[in-house]
Structures are given as structure tokens and as C-alpha cells.
Amino acid sequence: MNQIAIKMLVGDLAKYFGILLGIGFAALLITQQSSIFTGLMSRTFAFVDDTSLPDLWVTDPEVQYLDELEPMQSTALDRVRGVPGVAWAVPMYKSLLRGRLPNGTFRSVIVVGLDDATLIGGPPKMIEGQLGDLRRSDGVILDEVSANTRLNSWSAYDADGKPAKDATRIPMKVGDVLQINDRRAVVVGLCQVSRTFQSQPVIYTTYSRALSYAPPERKQLSLILAKAVHGVDHGELAQRITAATSLRARTKAQMSWDTVMYYVKNTGIVINFGIAVLLGFLVGVAIAGQTFYNFTLDNLRYFGALKAMGGSNWLLLRMVLLQALLAGVVGYGLGVGAAALFGMRVQGTELAFRMTWHIPAISAAAVALICALSSIVSMIKVIRLEPAVVFRG
Amino acid sequence: MAEPVRLAVATDGVTKVFGRGGNAVHALRGAFLEVPYGELVMLVGPSGCGKTTLISILAGILDRTEGRCEVLGVDPQAMSQGALTRWRGQNIGFVFQQFNLIPTITVAENVAVPLLLQGQARRRALAAAEAALERVGIADKRHSRPTQLSGGQQQRVAIARALVHEPRFVVCDEPTSALDADNGQLVMELLAEIAVQGDRALVVVTHDSRVFHFADRIVRMDDGRVVDTRTQIADRTARQHSESP
Known part of the structure; x- marks a missing residue:
């Protein structure tokens, strides 16, 4: 009877596509919105991902997340280096400073100061120039996307200082000079970095030069990047550093998670995306449920005939469940497939999209729930159906 | 000494009340x-x-309120739901007024x-279906x-479906009312020829006086009671011969 159940479903193409549309749209919306949410959240710790070499991130104990760093005294570095199990530890400066472009406009930029000696913590990929070029006088390295967009200048400006109508974009390039807090900075290279949550330009330089850009403060050490001795557990070493120095030491995963959770707790992003996902789910239940119920109603006389001819309730339920399962699997495939295509199309654009394996799994669970809710009403109808209905015309 | 008549259906004092109280x-x-x-x-x-209500009770798809009812030697109402469903599947054939053929699957x-409802393998079931279609003369469809x-x-097709599992009791609800006169005659000829062959009985509910002559007996009902039972022709063979040109 399985084949007959399937033919009953796919034989009525209009209703079948209606059910697929409901489930597929729900799967698309749930998968796409969850992937954009995950993409955005991934951007919050993109800097941690890009800085692959260190195992541990040490900050002031009050720091909650990566984008709000409380500076530490420079002596903290030596204290961390003194903890057993630490192979090496280097300083890093990271702060939002004001940059002035060659055309006179100002931009907030993330300045990252790397250890002068080792340049550990540098960008993951150089597009032009070399990391070592940072040792040249006033040298800075820009992220390529920002050099082409936010830090660009224009070929012509109107009287108000805005780009002229036919002006073309002139990307910032190696050799260009900008000012950071009124200090000269010469572009010596372009790099590729993961996009950050705030999408601000990232400028790499040496630690000592970054301090010269920064406003004078008593404490200026933003981060300490540390490497564990081979074989030492990172989590245990983080606890050891915290115990020995009273600083906050986190593994890479912990640092990323702290940052994500800060945004989750302190912004409305989860509610906003949650509403979109919930809407997708509700639309799926409404469309798929209604269409599936109508489909069952239309077939009620045939279910009644089957019941009269010896079809048990269990057999008919199996048929309804099989129909729901088939519609669910096909609808899910269409929806998640469409979301994946969307993700491929927006790769490399401003839009954040990251589909981890969890997201299709969550969508599958949601679709299963939609199908279950949709079919329950139909199943109740079939169970309560009196076979004598077949003689009532 | 005459052999006692073996009854496929025996009911007495059967009542059916829908609803309660004033309703x-x-x-x-x-x-x-x-x-x-x-x-x-x-x-x-x-x-x-009460014709349709009576055949629904006989076919085991509706419970009576009172009275005695034996079909093929058993009381359908005395069986558990599962046993009754199996019994119906094995012993009862149904022909409906609106055919109730599933439109999205083939005739076979x-x-x-x-x-298939009895759990028979698809290939065997389809082979038997084709043989049944052959018997009703539309195997090519x-x-x-x-x-x-x-x-x-x-x-x-509906008759072939009603007979494919060789049921011993066939109930038909207005099998000719949706058909023109010629097709009505053809369908009743088929039912008269095939359905009552062997150890089988057939009850047909009908308003169609054009097909009354196919009956062995006509049972007239009114207001929930059987008011008249008339044996038309005792010997079907004789009738068929008499109708031959």
C-alpha cells in the first residue's frame, strides 16, 4: 500500500506542489535566516579565527568580549610568560582609532599592533607586500576590502566635497599615506581578513607604532597572545594563568564563545532572527498543514473505502505518515537546497552567510515538526472516519 | 428429504438508532x-x-443498536475491531454508487x-487484479x-475490485444509478453472473426498476422495516434461458 499512498500524494500535482511549497518555504526561511545569523555571529570572532597561531588569549579580568578590551599594565606580559606551561607570550594592541584619509575624510579603523620582534598575530593572508614590511618606517597593512571600499577616494568631488556624479572609485594602495590620530601611516601592504561584525577597516602595524598612534594612557596592553607548551591542555593552562596572574585567560574557543554570547545577551539580534525563523516555521505549518489537511479531506472517501475493504486504522495512519514523510523530505531538500544556492551566490559579499552542519539538522527537525503537526489533524480525521461513510454518497 | 437452506445472512429484529433523546x-x-x-x-x-443502513450493518461497517445479525455464520458486532476489519477484508465485497476508485492509481x-490490504505481495495482487479485469471484460484498460x-x-472496475479477493458476501449500493440504461443492464448482468457464482451471496440496494428482473428475490423496505419479500424467479438458469432470444 506504500506505493498507492505515494501515488495518491503525487497524483494530485496542484496539492502536492502546495504542500512542497509550504514545507520548502519554511525550510528555506529557517535555513537561510539561521545561516545569516550564524554568519553574523561568526564575524564577531572573525579576528580570533584569523589569528591562528596562539592557543590562549589573555585579557584584563573585566573584559567580556573581544571588541571591548580593557588595557592591562605592560608587566602583565612578563607574569604570563612566567606561568609554567606557557611556551611563549606576545603583546597585542587592538583598539578603534580615528584615521584620516588622503582626501581629508575620517574613518574609524581597527588598529592592531603586532609584537615588534615576531609579528605574531598578523593577517591570515597577504595580497600585496609582506608582513615584514611593517618594519619599514610608518608602515601599516590594510585589509583589501576596506582599501577598495571604505578607505577609497574618488576621482572627482563636487562643490560640497561629495563624490561627483561620474566619479570613479580609487582604492587605497601600497604607498598611499593616511593619518591615524595625526600620526603618519604609510601603506606597505594589503591583506585579506575575515569580515568583522562592525565591518570597520582593519589596519595592522607593529605594537610600538600602534602605541604611538593611540592616545596616551597609563595602561595600553590590550591582549596577550600565548602559546601552550606541546602536550599541555589549553583549558588547564588557561585556568593556571588566571590563578597565577588574576588575568582572564581564555582558549580560542572560549574567547569566540564569550564574544558571541556578549552579542546574544546584549543586542536584539537573537530576537530579530528568532522572529524570522519562527515566522518561517509558522508559515510552513500554516501552508503545509492546511494543504495537507485539504488533501486528506479530498481523499477521505477513498480512505473510507479502504477502511471498509479491510484497511486497519494502523495501515491508513502509515499511509498518511508516509505521505507526510515524503512531502517533508522533498520539501526539505528543496528548501535547504535553495538556501545553499543562496549562500553560494552571496559568498564574498557584505552579506554574512555561514551554514554549519547544525543548521540543516535544525531545519530538518523543524520540518519534521511541521509534518507531524500537519499530519496529526489528518490522522485524527482518518482514525475517526466511519467506514459506513462510503455508502453516504 | 429436501436439503435445508444454507443462509449467508440472517437478521431478526435489527434496529439502528442514530443520536439520542429528542434528536x-x-x-x-x-x-x-x-x-x-x-x-x-x-x-x-x-x-x-433504511436500506443503506441495513447493508452497512450486514457488511460489518456499522453497529446495530438491537437485534440479531449473523453474516456468513458470525455476528460481526461480536468481533474485536481488528478481527472485524480482517473479516471484512477477507469476506465482504463492496460496490459503491460513486465507484470510489482512487483516481491517481491505475485500474489494475x-x-x-x-x-494489498490483506498484505498480499504487489506482483501477485496485480496478477489477480488482471484476471478479475478479464472476467469483467476490460483487461485492456x-x-x-x-x-x-x-x-x-x-x-x-469496481465490480472486479469487489470480487478479486473471492468474497463470500457482496454488498452493492445503487450500482446502476450513476449509469445509463445500457450500462446499467451490463453491470447487473455481470453481477448476476459472477457475484453469485459458487458459495456466495449478493445484496443490492437499488431504486432502479429497470434491473429488478435480475433479482432472485426483491425485499421491499419501508420506515426501517422489511415489509415484503417476493421471490421472483427460483431458478436463475431458467430465467437466463427464458431471456435468451
Whole structure:
């Protein structure tokens, strides 16, 4: 009877596509919105991902997340280096400073100061120039996307200082000079970095030069990047550093998670995306449920005939469940497939999209729930159906 | 000494009340009916007189309120739901007024449904369905969809479906009312020839006076009771011979 159940479903193409549309749209919306949410959240710790070499991130104990760093005294570095199990530890400066472009406009930029000696913590990929070029006088390295967009200048400006109508974009390039807090900075290279949550330009330089850009403060050490001795557990070493120095030491995963959770707790992003996902789910239940119920109603006389001819309730339920399962699997495939295509199309654009394996799994669970809710009403109808209905015309 | 008549159906004092209290509807008020094996019995009477309710009780798809009812030697109401469903699947054939053929599957698959419901393998069920279609004369339509057939052809498919699992009792509800005169005659000829062959009985509910002559007995009902039982022709063979040109 399985084949007959399937033919009953796919034989009525209009209703079948209606059910697929409901489930597929729900799967698309749930998968796409969850992937954009995950993409955005991934951007919050993109800097941690890009800085692959260190195992541990040490900050002031009050720091909650990566984008709000409380500076530490420079002596903290030596204290961390003194903890057993630490192979090496280097300083890093990271702060939002004001940059002035060659055309006179100002931009907030993330300045990252790397250890002068080792340049550990540098960008993951150089597009032009070399990391070592940072040792040249006033040298800075820009992220390529920002050099082409936010830090660009224009070929012509109107009287108000805005780009002229036919002006073309002139990307910032190696050799260009900008000012950071009124200090000269010469572009010596372009790099590729993961996009950050705030999408601000990232400028790499040496630690000592970054301090010269920064406003004078008593404490200026933003981060300490540390490497564990081979074989030492990172989590245990983080606890050891915290115990020995009273600083906050986190593994890479912990640092990323702290940052994500800060945004989750302190912004409305989860509610906003949650509403979109919930809407997708509700639309799926409404469309798929209604269409599936109508489909069952239309077939009620045939279910009644089957019941009269010896079809048990269990057999008919199996048929309804099989129909729901088939519609669910096909609808899910269409929806998640469409979301994946969307993700491929927006790769490399401003839009954040990251589909981890969890997201299709969550969508599958949601679709299963939609199908279950949709079919329950139909199943109740079939169970309560009196076979004598077949003689009532 | 004459052999005692073996009864496929024996009911006495069967009542059926739908609803309760002031809303109660007495569909049957003590119906008496006996159908011997090998007989084609027609239930006739005005609309609402209880014909369909009676065959629903006989077919085991509706519970009676009171009275005695034995079909093929058992009381359907005394069985558990599961046993009753299996019993129906094995012993009862149904022919419906509106055919109730599933439109999205082929004719052969429709005919195979009673066997598939019993758990028979698809290939065997389809082979039996094709043989049944052969018997009703439309084997060439086995791959068609029901909607591609005329009303008469669809009812022949429904008859093949009713007989494919060799039931011992067949109930038909207005099998000719949706058909024109010629197709009605053809369908009744088929039912009269095939359905009552062997150890089988057939009850047909009908308003169609054009097909009364196919009945062995006509049972007239009114107001929930059997009011008249008339044996038309004792010997079907004789009737068939008399009707031959």
C-alpha cells in the first residue's frame, strides 16, 4: 500500500506542489535566516579565527568580549610568560582609532599592533607586500576590502566635497599615506581578513607604532597572545594563568564563545532572527498543514473505502505518515537546497552567510515538526472516519 | 428429504438508532432478512427507509443498536475491531454508487487494493487484479486511470475490485444509478453472473426498476422495516434461458 499512498500524494500535482511549497518555504526561511545569523555571529570572532597561531588569549579580568578590551599594565606580559606551561607570550594592541584619509575624510579603523620582534598575530593572508614590511618606517597593512571600499577616494568631488556624479572609485594602495590620530601611516601592504561584525577597516602595524598612534594612557596592553607548551591542555593552562596572574585567560574557543554570547545577551539580534525563523516555521505549518489537511479531506472517501475493504486504522495512519514523510523530505531538500544556492551566490559579499552542519539538522527537525503537526489533524480525521461513510454518497 | 437452506445472512429484529433523546433517528425498526447462499437479493424502497443502513450493518461497517445479525455464520458486532476489519477484508465485497476508485492509481492497482490490504505481495495482487479485469471484460484498460474510463467501465472496475479477493458476501449500493440504461443492464448482468457464482451471496440496494428482473428475490423496505419479500424467479438458469432470444 506504500506505493498507492505515494501515488495518491503525487497524483494530485496542484496539492502536492502546495504542500512542497509550504514545507520548502519554511525550510528555506529557517535555513537561510539561521545561516545569516550564524554568519553574523561568526564575524564577531572573525579576528580570533584569523589569528591562528596562539592557543590562549589573555585579557584584563573585566573584559567580556573581544571588541571591548580593557588595557592591562605592560608587566602583565612578563607574569604570563612566567606561568609554567606557557611556551611563549606576545603583546597585542587592538583598539578603534580615528584615521584620516588622503582626501581629508575620517574613518574609524581597527588598529592592531603586532609584537615588534615576531609579528605574531598578523593577517591570515597577504595580497600585496609582506608582513615584514611593517618594519619599514610608518608602515601599516590594510585589509583589501576596506582599501577598495571604505578607505577609497574618488576621482572627482563636487562643490560640497561629495563624490561627483561620474566619479570613479580609487582604492587605497601600497604607498598611499593616511593619518591615524595625526600620526603618519604609510601603506606597505594589503591583506585579506575575515569580515568583522562592525565591518570597520582593519589596519595592522607593529605594537610600538600602534602605541604611538593611540592616545596616551597609563595602561595600553590590550591582549596577550600565548602559546601552550606541546602536550599541555589549553583549558588547564588557561585556568593556571588566571590563578597565577588574576588575568582572564581564555582558549580560542572560549574567547569566540564569550564574544558571541556578549552579542546574544546584549543586542536584539537573537530576537530579530528568532522572529524570522519562527515566522518561517509558522508559515510552513500554516501552508503545509492546511494543504495537507485539504488533501486528506479530498481523499477521505477513498480512505473510507479502504477502511471498509479491510484497511486497519494502523495501515491508513502509515499511509498518511508516509505521505507526510515524503512531502517533508522533498520539501526539505528543496528548501535547504535553495538556501545553499543562496549562500553560494552571496559568498564574498557584505552579506554574512555561514551554514554549519547544525543548521540543516535544525531545519530538518523543524520540518519534521511541521509534518507531524500537519499530519496529526489528518490522522485524527482518518482514525475517526466511519467506514459506513462510503455508502453516504 | 429436501436439503435445508444454507443462509449467508440472517437478521431478526435489527434496529439502528442514530443520536439520542429528542434528536434520535430510528433508521431501522426491527428489520428481518434472510439471504441464502447463491442468491441475488435486491433491497428496494423509498429514500430513507433504511436500506443503506441495513447493508452497512450486514457488511460489518456499522453497529446495530438491537437485534440479531449473523453474516456468513458470525455476528460481526461480536468481533474485536481488528478481527472485524480482517473479516471484512477477507469476506465482504463492496460496490459503491460513486465507484470510489482512487483516481491517481491505475485500474489494475485499484482492483488489487483488497488483496494489498490483506498484505498480499504487489506482483501477485496485480496478477489477480488482471484476471478479475478479464472476467469483467476490460483487461485492456488495466493501465488506464479511472478518470479515463466511462461510467459503465468504472463500475465494471469496481465490480472486479469487489470480487478479486473471492468474497463470500457482496454488498452493492445503487450500482446502476450513476449509469445509463445500457450500462446499467451490463453491470447487473455481470453481477448476476459472477457475484453469485459458487458459495456466495449478493445484496443490492437499488431504486432502479429497470434491473429488478435480475433479482432472485426483491425485499421491499419501508420506515426501517422489511415489509415484503417476493421471490421472483427460483431458478436463475431458467430465467437466463427464458431471456435468451
